[in-house]
Amino acid sequence: MPAVQETVAQVKTIDVDQYKYGFETDIEMVKAPKGLNEDIVRFISEKKGEPAWMLEWRLDAYRRWRAMTEPTWAKVEYPKIDFEDLYYYAAPRNSEGPKSLADVDPELLKMYERLGVPLQEQEILAGVKSDKPRVAVDAVFDSVSVVTTFKDELAKAGVIFCSISEALREHPELVKKYLGSVVPQSDNYYAALNSAVFSDGSFVYVPEGVRCPMELSTYFRINERETGQFERTLIIAEKGSYVSYLEGCTAPMRDENQLHAAVVELIALDDAEIKYSTVQNWYPGDKNGKGGIYNFVTKRGDCRGRNSKISWTQVETGSAITWKYPSCILRGDNSRGEFYSIAVSNGYQQVDSGTKMIHLGKNTSSRIISKGIAAGFSQNTYRGLVSAHRKATGARNFTACDSLLIGDKCGAHTVPYIEAKNSSAHFEHEATTSKISDDMLFYCQQRGLSEEEAVALVVNGFVRDVLQQLPMEFLAETQKLIGISLEGSVG
Amino acid sequence: MLEIKNLNVKLADEDKVILKGLSLTVPKGEVHAIMGPNGSGKSTLAYVLAGRDGYEVTDGDILWNGDSILEMEPDERAAKGVFLAFQYPMEIPGVAGLTFLRTATNAVRKKREQAEMTTPEFMKFVKEKAAKLNIDYEMLKRPVNVGFSGGEKKRSEILQMAMLEPTLCVLDETDSGLDIDALKIVSDGVNALRGPDRAMLVITHYQRLLNHIVPDKVHVLADGRIQKTGGKELALELEKSGYAEFTGKAA
Numbered sequence: 001m002p003a004v005q006e007t008v009a010q011v012k013t014i015d016v017d018q019y020k021y022g023f024e025t026d027i028e029m030v031k032a033p034k035g036l037n038e039d040i041v042r043f044i045s046e047k048k049g050e051p052a053w054m055l056e057w058r059l060d061a062y063r064r065w066r067a068m069t070e071p072t073w074a075k076v077e078y079p080k081i082d083f084e085d086l087y088y089y090a091a092p093r094n095s096e097g098p099k100s101l102a103d104v105d106p107e108l109l110k111m112y113e114r115l116g117v118p119l120q121e122q123e124i125l126a127g128v129k130s131d132k133p134r135v136a137v138d139a140v141f142d143s144v145s146v147v148t149t150f151k152d153e154l155a156k157a158g159v160i161f162c163s164i165s166e167a168l169r170e171h172p173e174l175v176k177k178y179l180g181s182v183v184p185q186s187d188n189y190y191a192a193l194n195s196a197v198f199s200d201g202s203f204v205y206v207p208e209g210v211r212c213p214m215e216l217s218t219y220f221r222i223n224e225r226e227t228g229q230f231e232r233t234l235i236i237a238e239k240g241s242y243v244s245y246l247e248g249c250t251a252p253m254r255d256e257n258q259l260h261a262a263v264v265e266l267i268a269l270d271d272a273e274i275k276y277s278t279v280q281n282w283y284p285g286d287k288n289g290k291g292g293i294y295n296f297v298t299k300r301g302d303c304r305g306r307n308s309k310i311s312w313t314q315v316e317t318g319s320a321i322t323w324k325y326p327s328c329i330l331r332g333d334n335s336r337g338e339f340y341s342i343a344v345s346n347g348y349q350q351v352d353s354g355t356k357m358i359h360l361g362k363n364t365s366s367r368i369i370s371k372g373i374a375a376g377f378s379q380n381t382y383r384g385l386v387s388a389h390r391k392a393t394g395a396r397n398f399t400a401c402d403s404l405l406i407g408d409k410c411g412a413h414t415v416p417y418i419e420a421k422n423s424s425a426h427f428e429h430e431a432t433t434s435k436i437s438d439d440m441l442f443y444c445q446q447r448g449l450s451e452e453e454a455v456a457l458v459v460n461g462f463v464r465d466v467l468q469q470l471p472m473e474f475l476a477e478t479q480k481l482i483g484i485s486l487e488g489s490v491g
Numbered sequence: 492m493l494e495i496k497n498l499n500v501k502l503a504d505e506d507k508v509i510l511k512g513l514s515l516t517v518p519k520g521e522v523h524a525i526m527g528p529n530g531s532g533k534s535t536l537a538y539v540l541a542g543r544d545g546y547e548v549t550d551g552d553i554l555w556n557g558d559s560i561l562e563m564e565p566d567e568r569a570a571k572g573v574f575l576a577f578q579y580p581m582e583i584p585g586v587a588g589l590t591f592l593r594t595a596t597n598a599v600r601k602k603r604e605q606a607e608m609t610t611p612e613f614m615k616f617v618k619e620k621a622a623k624l625n626i627d628y629e630m631l632k633r634p635v636n637v638g639f640s641g642g643e644k645k646r647s648e649i650l651q652m653a654m655l656e657p658t659l660c661v662l663d664e665t666d667s668g669l670d671i672d673a674l675k676i677v678s679d680g681v682n683a684l685r686g687p688d689r690a691m692l693v694i695t696h697y698q699r700l701l702n703h704i705v706p707d708k709v710h711v712l713a714d715g716r717i718q719k720t721g722g723k724e725l726a727l728e729l730e731k732s733g734y735a736e737f738t739g740k741a742a
């Protein structure tokens with residue numbers, strides 16, 4: 001039976017074991033009662049010791065959310081979520097207050113070790129583990145940040161890198177000024193929900209003219225059952241500054257679906273640049289499509305200043321359902337937005353992802369490179385909007401969407417929307433769909449590669465120009481991850 | 492030694508029978524040529540040797556060094572020394588030639604329980620082989636076969652062959668598409684690989700190639716089986732008389 005025809009049979013037998021991060025950590029947790037109401041919002045705000053204005057902001061969001069209905073336009077299908085049947089806050093006991101590595105529960109440290117997240121700041125600093133990349137990490141476990149590394153070293157450069165909860169306590173004026181300025185509370189259903197109950201996430205502030213001295217990263221882990229994770233990240237790059245940030249995500253294997261509804265806001269002022277990378281590997285569900293994370297995310301960057309630049313790179317391999325469109329508002333003249341995406345779907349995963357490039361300023365430019373890889377019974381949709389405002393003279397966009405199909409039970413779809421309100425805008429769009437052919441696999445196998453190695457090689461070739469956008473430190477691991485995600489997709 | 496015994500092959504999804512009791516033996520150290528009309532099953536034979544899907548062996552066997560290879564996956568056969576230079580090499584977008592060569596070389600080395608090559612070893616090896624085949628090193632940085640001319644593709648097949656150090660080389664019309672100089676270069680490359688431990692099966696339509704790669708034997712494949720076997724002079728005869736006597740049709 002030709003390899004590709006065998007796909008379907010093979011995908012059915014995928015062993016969930018291939019998800020290497022599916023273990024559970026047993027740790028004592030503090031939780032809010034199930035369900036959502038104003039008291040829960042107050043509970044969360046109080047737990048975090050937030051200022052009064054923040055509580056009001058949350059309550060305002062909560063009331064707006066109550067008046068909204070869930071969107072249905074994405075090409076994804078799932079049973080209705082019962083928002084009253086979820087926990088909105090879960091934190092390891094003793095996680096409150098400022099902490100250093102020494103204060104972190106050893107069970108948690110063990111878990112991060114198993115996940116391969118480098119928290120051993122001392123060893124890295126001392127050069128003991130010099131093979132490990134020097135990356136500052138904010139580790140978020142369910143609803144709270146458990147530790148942030150390299151804070152002192154970053155502070156020397158003037159960079160603030162901490163959890164958003166800490167930022168609310170230590171730098172309330174900055175948070176107040178920027179929070180919700182890119183994604184307003186009532187932007188959409190999930191953004192409103194997030195604004196009401198967001199638990200933790202990272203805060204980054206890079207002062208004028210500073211080039212952040214190392215890669216920053218946040219590692220999100222959902223562990224608790226029936227618990228939603230509502231991450232909130234805010235990154236501000238002052239004039240002429242530069243920062244590169246990466247987020248990674250995993251969750252245990254569970255047969256229930258879990259909700260992750262994040263909001264990420266980026267603000268780049270004059271001549272500033274933010275590079276934001278995501279390697280999303282939430283639990284995708286088992287071979288029958290049971291369980292897995294619902295990943296409903298609003299990510300938006302505001303190129304607020306002249307010559308500013310925001311670049312999104314995402315590698316999406318996990319989640320049962322992914323619904324996210326990292327976007328750029330190109331407000332400043334000459335600003336630039338980029339979106340590089342690799343979305344891999346296998347089994348019964350559903351991906352509806354893409355970007356919006358909103359050209360408002362003069363001579364703004366944007367570039368979109370999207371690579372969708374669908375295998376098994378999965379559905380993979382690119383949805384994108386490129387628009388030029390009346391005043392955005394000389395706006396330019398280049399879009400290339402390539403889809404690769406493995407097997408014939410999966411689907412790839414491209415839905416581009418283009419709106420140009422001025423005649424000087426120049427938008428280009430290219431799209432291709434191809435299949436991994438049996439002939440190509442046979443050719444590689446004849447040269448000694450196993451079938452899986454052959455698929456990995458062909459796929460890595462397909463995604464190469466996007467992979468190159470990732471920070472070096474994460475490249476090899478990401479390449480491996482893509483290979484693992486497609487394991488079992490061919491005979 | 493390659494022993495093909497009474498090989499019967501049909502298409503897996505259709506009733507079409509292509510090879511009808513083909514028998515052939517190529518001892519180690521020898522080069523045999525196969526000639527035959529279009530559609531007679533030459534490429535099919537090559538594919539079945541390499542283990543491509545889509546064909547069903549209904550009878551007979553193929554032994555390489557005494558072991559049947561019919562149940563082996565293509566990559567296992569490659570590890571066992573089988574190499575096929577394709578009549579139509581595939582393009583692999585986005586995968587640089589060097590990456591491909593390195594992945595393949597180390598994959599077979601691993602399966603042969605040889606140490607994988609380090610980067611410097613590999614670079615040295617590849618540069619040496621590429622230079623001999625007059626392949627510009629820059630070309631190896633381009634994606635495999637993408638945008639290559641017909642002749643470039645064929646030369647790159649022979650480079651892969653040199654890198655993988657196979658013991659059974661099957662060349663399917665490697666000469667078609669080559670210009671006169673390239674024919675000479677490729678033939679030199681193939682001849683350099685001739686040796687007491689290697690057997691070669693060279694499929695061609697043109698006697699000219701056999702002036703460069705002088706075969707020990709020439710076989711005529713028509714209507715699914717070997718119809719005639721002779722020395723290198725058989726190729727010259729065929730050049731004059733065509734295949735009429737084997738196909739039952741007038742030339």
Ligand SMILES: Nc1ncnc2c1ncn2[C@@H]1O[C@H](COP(=O)(O)OP(=O)(O)OP(=O)(O)O)[C@@H](O)[C@H]1O
Nearest residue numbers: 502509527528529530531532533534535536545578
């Ligand atoms: N996968 C296939 N599907 C349909 N027909 C096939 C397939 N493979 C081979 N054939 C048929 O089998 C016969 C033998 O084909 P093959 O490619 O082996 O011939 P050949 O001797 O290599 O010809 P040429 O000299 O033109 O390269 C042809 O009639 C061809 O059309």
Ligand SMILES: [Mg+2]
Nearest residue numbers: 533534535578
């Ligand atoms: Mg042929």
